[in-house]
Amino acid sequence: MDQPAVGILHPGSMGAAVAACAAGNASETLWCKAGRSPASAARADQFGLTPVATLAELLDRSDIVISLCPPAAAEDLARDVAGHRFTGVYVEANAINPERAQRIASCFGPDATVVDGGVIGSPPVRGKTPTLYLSGPHAATQRIETLFAGTAVRTAVLGTEIGKASALKLAYASFQKTSRVLVALAVGMAHEHGVDQELIEVASRRSDSYLAEPEYVAKTASRAWRWGPELEEAADALAAAGLPPEMLRAAASTLARWNDVKDDCELTLTDALNRLAQS
Known part of the structure; x- marks a missing residue:
């Protein structure tokens, strides 16, 4: 051919x-x-x-x-x-x-x-x-x-x-992207109380923990404009399956706080956490 x-x-x-x-x-x-x-x-x-x-x-x-x-x-x-x-x-x-x-x-x-x-x-x-x-x-x-x-x-x-490939993509995104959002919230809370390094040390004792890689928070922030809509799509898929979508919608709402730093490769962890803490 x-x-x-x-x-x-x-x-x-x-x-x-x-x-x-x-x-x-x-x-x-x-x-x-x-x-x-x-x-x-x-x-x-x-x-x-x-x-x-x-x-x-x-x-x-x-x-x-x-x-x-x-x-x-x-x-x-x-x-x-x-x-x-x-x-x-x-x-x-x-x-x-x-x-x-x-x-x-x-x-x-x-x-x-x-x-x-x-x-x-x-x-x-x-x-x-x-x-x-x-x-x-x-x-x-x-x-x-x-x-x-x-x-x-x-x-x-x-x-x-039709739909199987989309379902697999969103099922994976539901875990992978929401996990990154939870890292941002955990590190942000610890940072506020001056124990962020201790948190990272605790997490580093466990294998394959996103929490031990806080540098990904800034990367997550720069990708939020894409990841948020993906999680909204995944939430719709959960709702259609009779499963609760609220956790993914909350993660998408959290990501929206970073929409103004689209593809910002210079963003630091501190900048990302500061933006996340703004109401």
């Missing part, structure tokens, strides 16, 4: 790196520059992606489109793509709940194929190897596996049911 043309929506830190991995098995990797920021353009250029002027052009030239965007934008973006009568494979790889993934699949016509996806792990740069979990029609998931064969993006197929 000829190499497919791949379009990425949109080249954020994860999307650009994932698209770059696909490039080795694609005829071209495209992104749409309309309405995107200078930072997005710089990322796309860094990873060797080819710019096109409009979404319509990207869709006309792409056999496979991968959607990696903030969760809130996922459905609107999918509807835009469906409205252009896209007929290729659409990989819905955002951190959204299974019901939304199924809704997105239903908005496409019969000539398009939707694959549910969920990326677990860090962007595939500097030796990182995230896994792209997939669920959907067999032929389509096989095409995505082939697209990433031999790259830093591992793939794993969970079955044919």
Whole structure:
């Protein structure tokens, strides 16, 4: 089979790196520059992606489109793509709940194929190897596996049911991201009373404790703008399953206190704790 043309929506830190991995098995990797920021353009250029002027052009030239965007934008973006009568494979790889993934699949016509996806792990740069979990029609998931064969993006197929990959992504995010929020609260409380170093020492006696790695609090703060909406999606998934969503909604509310330090790589632990303590 000829190499497919791949379009990425949109080249954020994860999307650009994932698209770059696909490039080795694609005829071209495209992104749409309309309405995107200078930072997005710089990322796309860094990873060797080819710019096109409009979404319509990207869709006309792409056999496979991968959607990696903030969760809130996922459905609107999918509807835009469906409205252009896209007929290729659409990989819905955002951190959204299974019901939304199924809704997105239903908005496409019969000539398009939707694959549910969920990326677990860090962007595939500097030796990182995230896994792209997939669920959907067999032929389509096989095409995505082939697209990433031999790259830093591992793939794993969970079955044919749309929603399985999204469920796994959110189940993991529920633990991993909420754990980081609890670390921030615990360290913040200890810091207020001058016993933060003692807390870290206690935690370091235990293996695999986030609490022993307080440097991650600042990293969590800089990612809060993305993690909060993911936890809201996970809370919706819990509610749909008849499980209590309040803990995840509270974690999302806590993360919202850091929304104004988006991607701030210079943020210190003290700065993050101070912002967390502000009402």
